[in-house]
Amino acid sequence: MLKGALLASITVMAFAVAGAAEGAITVLGGALAKDCSDAAIRGDDDPRFQEACTLALETELLNPRDRAGTFVNRGVLKLRRAAYSDATQDFDAAVRLQPEMGEAYVNRGAASIGRKRYADGLRDINRSIELGVSEPEKAYYNRALAHEGLDDPKSAYFDYQKALEIAPDWAAPREQLTRFSVSRR
Incomplete structure (x- = not known):
């Protein structure tokens, strides 16, 4: 998380909503x-x-x-x-x-982000993280998008970082992080 005053100022180069990440469910039914x-x-x-x-x-x-x-x-x-x-x-x-299926919430959150209903998306994505999902990096990535939509670049930055920490080979959060500039105050 935040390391003292070291990361006191975070600015974003440009906000362009990237496609939200979705999580599917393995079904063994018919x-x-x-x-x-x-x-x-x-x-x-x-x-x-x-x-x-x-x-x-x-x-x-x-x-x-x-x-x-x-x-x-x-x-x-x-x-x-x-x-x-x-x-x-x-x-x-x-x-x-x-009601305890985290993937339903993370995906509903992604749909809300697509509709530019960022607060609704944030609420659902937070619930998905509480419940647990099979690909938490996608939840953090989507939460970062919601934070950006709500004009909270600092929270977005940390969620992109968390997504990258969980899935270091995933290019999407790394690409998003290139838009940020972090400086000391």
Whole structure:
């Protein structure tokens, strides 16, 4: 965190909202739910995979965790197509089914960031960090985006740093950090 007065002033070169990071859920349910899960994990955004998710939700017998995970995965596919409102509906459904599923909150937060609702995004992302997520670096990265949207570059800087600390090979937070200038007062 902050080391005394050493990092007293943090300025950002330019704020441009980068794409939020999303987290998919591994679902072991029926074949369609697994196809949906695999597509979300792979990073696909083809609408036919979204349809597989919908069919899985309509036709497959899924336990509550896999059902919620399928809503999250379909929401992730919608996020990739910038269908933020539709994605939010899926994340809301996942939260109703499994209120302790951190990935539903981090992704709903990402959708809020996409809609420029930074305070809502921050609230959900903080909840996801409390609950725990499989890829916490994405939660910190998204929280940094929310902080930037709320004109809090100092908090954004530290969250990008945390994301990079967790995933040192991930280029996205490293690239964002190049926009910051840190100086002593």
